[in-house]
Amino acid sequence: MSILVNERSRVLVQGITGREGMVRTRLMKDYGTQIVAGATPGKGGREVYGVPVFNTVGEAWEKVGPIDASVIFVPAALVKNAAFEAIDAGVKLLVLVPDRVPIFDVLEISNLARREGAVFVGPNTLGLLSPGQAVLGMIGGRAQSAREWFQSGIVGVSSRSGGMTSAISYYLTKAGLGQSTILHVGGDAVVGLSHPEVMEFFEKDDQTKIMVMFGEIGTTQEERVAELKEKGDITKPIVAYIGGKAAKEGTRFSHAGAIVEGSAGSHESKVQRLEKAGVRVVESIFDIPKVALKLKKNLEE
Amino acid sequence: MARLYEYQSKKILKEEGIPVPQGDVASSPKEAGKIAQEIGRPVVLKVQLWVTGRADLGGILFAETSKEAEKKAQDLLGKKIKNYVVEKLIVEEKLDIQSEMFAGLTIDDTSKAPCLIFSSVGGTGIEEISQKYPQKIVRSPVDVLKGFKDYEARDMVRKVGISGKTMLFLSDVLVKLFALACKYDARSVEINPLVLTTDNSVYAADCHLTIDDYAVFRHPELGIEVAREFDRPPTLLEKIAYQVEKKDHRGTFYFFQMVDDVSPEGKYIGFNGAGGGGSMMSMDAVMNKGFKLANYCDTSGNPAASKVYRAAKIILSQPHIKGYFASGSGVASQEQFHSARGLVKAFWEDNLNVPAVIRLGGNYEEKAVEILHSYLKNVPARVEGYGRDDSSEFCAQRLENLVQENNFHSHMVPPWQEPGHDFLSSYSFETVTGKIFIHHQKCLNCQTKGCIEACRAQILELENGKPFLNISQEEAQKGKCTECLACELYCKFHEQDALFIHLPIPGLKEYRDRIGKED
Ligand code: SF4
Ligand code: SF4
Numbered sequence: 021m022s023i024l025v026n027e028r029s030r031v032l033v034q035g036i037t038g039r040e041g042m043v044r045t046r047l048m049k050d051y052g053t054q055i056v057a058g059a060t061p062g063k064g065g066r067e068v069y070g071v072p073v074f075n076t077v078g079e080a081w082e083k084v085g086p087i088d089a090s091v092i093f094v095p096a097a098l099v100k101n102a103a104f105e106a107i108d109a110g111v112k113l114l115v116l117v118p119d120r121v122p123i124f125d126v127l128e129i130s131n132l133a134r135r136e137g138a139v140f141v142g143p144n145t146l147g148l149l150s151p152g153q154a155v156l157g158m159i160g161g162r163a164q165s166a167r168e169w170f171q172s173g174i175v176g177v178s179s180r181s182g183g184m185t186s187a188i189s190y191y192l193t194k195a196g197l198g199q200s201t202i203l204h205v206g207g208d209a210v211v212g213l214s215h216p217e218v219m220e221f222f223e224k225d226d227q228t229k230i231m232v233m234f235g236e237i238g239t240t241q242e243e244r245v246a247e248l249k250e251k252g253d254i255t256k257p258i259v260a261y262i263g264g265k266a267a268k269e270g271t272r273f274s275h276a277g278a279i280v281e282g283s284a285g286s287h288e289s290k291v292q293r294l295e296k297a298g299v300r301v302v303e304s305i306f307d308i309p310k311v312a313l314k315l316k317k318n319l320e321e
Numbered sequence: 322m323a324r325l326y327e328y329q330s331k332k333i334l335k336e337e338g339i340p341v342p343q344g345d346v347a348s349s350p351k352e353a354g355k356i357a358q359e360i361g362r363p364v365v366l367k368v369q370l371w372v373t374g375r376a377d378l379g380g381i382l383f384a385e386t387s388k389e390a391e392k393k394a395q396d397l398l399g400k401k402i403k404n405y406v407v408e409k410l411i412v413e414e415k416l417d418i419q420s421e422m423f424a425g426l427t428i429d430d431t432s433k434a435p436c437l438i439f440s441s442v443g444g445t446g447i448e449e450i451s452q453k454y455p456q457k458i459v460r461s462p463v464d465v466l467k468g469f470k471d472y473e474a475r476d477m478v479r480k481v482g483i484s485g486k487t488m489l490f491l492s493d494v495l496v497k498l499f500a501l502a503c504k505y506d507a508r509s510v511e512i513n514p515l516v517l518t519t520d521n522s523v524y525a526a527d528c529h530l531t532i533d534d535y536a537v538f539r540h541p542e543l544g545i546e547v548a549r550e551f552d553r554p555p556t557l558l559e560k561i562a563y564q565v566e567k568k569d570h571r572g573t574f575y576f577f578q579m580v581d582d583v584s585p586e587g588k589y590i591g592f593n594g595a596g597g598g599g600s601m602m603s604m605d606a607v608m609n610k611g612f613k614l615a616n617y618c619d620t621s622g623n624p625a626a627s628k629v630y631r632a633a634k635i636i637l638s639q640p641h642i643k644g645y646f647a648s649g650s651g652v653a654s655q656e657q658f659h660s661a662r663g664l665v666k667a668f669w670e671d672n673l674n675v676p677a678v679i680r681l682g683g684n685y686e687e688k689a690v691e692i693l694h695s696y697l698k699n700v701p702a703r704v705e706g707y708g709r710d711d712s713s714e715f716c717a718q719r720l721e722n723l724v725q726e727n728n729f730h731s732h733m734v735p736p737w738q739e740p741g742h743d744f745l746s747s748y749s750f751e752t753v754t755g756k757i758f759i760h761h762q763k764c765l766n767c768q769t770k771g772c773i774e775a776c777r778a779q780i781l782e783l784e785n786g787k788p789f790l791n792i793s794q795e796e797a798q799k800g801k802c803t804e805c806l807a808c809e810l811y812c813k814f815h816e817q818d819a820l821f822i823h824l825p826i827p828g829l830k831e832y833r834d835r836i837g838k839e840d
Contacts, residue, residue: 096535119573119622122536123428124506127465130433135466146654161654161684169652181598183621183650187682190652190709207597210430234598239430263601266608305602305651306712 022150022201023176023221023228024113024141025053025089029154032080032087032111033058034102035094036068040117044093045069050163053154057084077109089113091147091156099143100125107138115156116142116212126210133212140212141203146182148203159186159202173198175312176222178215179234180205180241181263188232188261188308195309197316200228209239216244223254230257230315232308233299237264238285246297257319258299259311262290323532323545326369328411330530337501339494339512341525344413347394354391356412357384366393367527369409370402371553373446378402383415404581405553416524421514423450423458424494424525426502428509434462435502437469437495441481443514457481469499490523491515505543506536558638561828565631569754572624572655574632579614583641585731589615590720591636595649595660596621599713603648603680606713610721612646615639623655627754627804627824629663634826637671638833642732644724645677648716651709653683661689661706662806665696666822669813674701675732676723680716682709696814702727736837737830740823750790751798755824757808761787763819772820775811778803788820 025031031048035041036058046069049055055071057080064075074080081087090106092099096118106114107129114133121143133140141148147157151170159182160166169190175197179185185204192199203218205211213221215233222228231254235242242262248254265287291301300311325333328346335341343360346369347353357364368380375381380402384390390412400407423443429436440450440458451458459480463469474492483491494515502510508531516526537545555563555577562576583589590607592614594600600619608614616639620632636645647664661681668677681689690706697704703723707716744758751757764770764787772788773781780801782791788808792801804822812820 183596
């Protein structure tokens with residue numbers, strides 16, 4: 021099995037009639053994702069690539085039946101409302117694609133999601149993909165590329181960078197290692213599912229035997245992974261890379277989350293903490309497949 | 322996080338009902354004297370700069386009279402402290418301090434909640450406080466949907482052993498602090514010290530507020546120029562870059578300068594990353610090779626070719642760089658030829674004379690690399706394009722070799738070129754952020770009419786052998802023309818050089834002119 025999404029997941033797209041929503045719906049459908057409905061206020065009754073569009077998420081649920089996941093492509097300022105709508109309707113997995121969602125909005129979404137037992141990926145995420153099954157968001161860009169670059173297998177990939185999610189997975193595929201699910205947690209300072217939570221999903225997943233993490237300076241995500249590993253909550257082997265070695269303190273490097281504040285969250289402290297917990301930290305992305313192959317061998321012996 | 326100055330932060334505090342010392346902000350000695358006179362008691366003058374430890378740097382002075390305040394303001398204004406020139410001062414009443422405390426708010430990514438912090442000791446940094454006096458500090462994550470209640474505030478203050486009236490004053494400050502953090506989308510608030518005076522009043526003696534970049538649009542009243550994390554005011558070039566980003570939402574363009582001055586001796590390069598993670602990884606790779614970055618830049622999220630062009634032009638406005646390095650994750654979902662075309666136009670116009678290594682792995686990378694190689698073979702410097710199977714380390718090594726072969730030659734910033742006269746009178750139409758000129762006279766000699774086919778948006782059509790828009794001017798301007806630059810590059814390299822796309826960058830012409838003079 022993969023985590024969070026598979027070929028049976030019934031998926032809704034919010035903001036399906038927008039430019040981004042349309043293009044990505046096409047990718048998701050072409051890749052095999054079951055897109056059962058779309059929602060855009062005031063555009064009910066239309067169709068986008070054969071997907072029926074409804075005015076509200078509630079209406080979509082009524083007409084097409086239960087929805088497992090919603091992928092949200094609305095302007096950043098409207099993401100909070102869209103997410104609330106999906107959670108209220110009963111959707112348990114949300115993917116918030118847009119960049120630049122205000123942080124207090126994310127905190128509110130997080131709060132409501134926790135109360136209702138829902139989880140979300142993002143914001144500022146390319147989404148997640150379970151090779152050969154389904155993609156939520158826009159990983160791969162084109163279905164054909166996604167089929168070429170990613171293959172089903174035993175490695176779970178979690179990354180704070182969208183581009184690196186694809187890059188690492190592609191290099192794994194090239195080395196003959198497939199992936200269970202690949203997931204971009206998003207680049208913001210506060211995200212729904214962060215590395216430690218994704219790792220816990222991978223830990224419970226039968227298909228995943230090895231986990232790969234692309235970390236960055238800033239936030240406490242990597243430190244929390246180290247903690248889980250030390251406590252024994254995570255037993256599967258992890259290979260990690262931490263970006264931002266050359267970054268200077270107090271300045272944000274692209275991602276809102278990639279900023280070192282004081283002594284916390286620096287490259288050095290993260291690497292030390294992870295290594296102490298028994299995580300293999302590599303210096304180059306190209307070492308990830310090499311180390312993963314060795315780990316695979318060890319597991320087989 | 323867009324930072325606010327102390328005087329801006331205090332203004333907000335005051336409006337929201339948190340007591341601040343009586344005073345105001347001054348930009349001239351006269352103003353300072355006048356404020357001191359109104360206060361009519363001893364005052365303190367504080368420079369308004371983003372530096373920590375102002376007192377030790379001589380940025381905080383005291384004055385007994387308004388005359389003295391005026392004189393001391395004269396000393397401070399215009400003074401250079403850690404590379405910043407003092408332009409503004411706070412002049413405010415000097416408090417009779419009984420004790421110093423700390424109140425603040427951060428956003429905690431672990432609990433995914435805002436977290437209020439209160440400490441019965443203050444004055445020094447919060448990290449130091451938590452190390453030295455862990456029992457005097459309380460943190461309380463707040464449920465954003467429920468809000469922060471007064472009893473929760475009282476409970477925080479009570480935990481560090483404060484009771485009575487003072488507890489009520491302090492808890493009131495905390496409740497208001499949380500309210501203003503929500504109202505202004507604060508990313509962090511720090512009131513340090515929060516002062517208890519000898520007559521048992523509470524004042525926010527110093528305060529720093531940062532606003533969430535992503536919410537700056539909700540607060541035009543704050544007048545934030547560049548909504549980005551900086552530990553210093555933005556440079557001129559950064560302001561120019563930010564305007565480009567603000568006006569064009571197709572993809573992101575994030576730019577900042579890493580050094581004040583690129584020295585001619587240093588091994589500096591212009592850096593153009595793509596995607597946060599890929600950019601950082603690429604930055605690490607070139608810095609491992611001993612390069613220093615003049616700037617950091619990230620163009621990603623499927624930017625239009627015109628945006629990448631502008632990014633490159635801005636990067637190439639930095640004199641003395643020894644090379645240009647562009648690299649992303651290596652396996653980008655976006656169509657990479659857009660970036661390639663943007664770079665070609667910029668490199669060609671600026672007649673690039675320092676080597677460039679461009680790593681464009683991802684969708685359509687073969688086409689992207691082909692565009693770079695075939696169109697840039699005639700610029701003075703070498704440009705090499707690479708794809709997803711070439712690591713950033715390898716590409717950094719290539720740049721190292723090329724820079725050496727180029728004898729560490731420094732980049733000279735050429736003046737900005739406006740479209741020539743012959744173009745100004747020719748057929749033209751506006752695009753989202755620029756204007757396309759077609760010199761129809763030249764088209765008469767054209768064999769292939771290849772611009773028509775080059776335009777994937779299919780908005781060009783031949784009429785009597787000359788290309789015209791086949792849609793309305795408005796449609797083109799609204800985005801039907803994607804500014805992909807394909808028509809221009811085709812015509813320039815295969816035909817009559819009859820088509821020019823003018824993509825203005827406000828302020829860059831003047832900037833380049835100035836640099837030309839300085840050199
Ligand atoms: S390719 Fe150039 S010269 Fe030929 S028709 Fe088009 S614009 Fe004119
Ligand atoms: S006219 Fe066509 S080819 Fe030229 S920039 Fe516009 S969309 Fe691209």
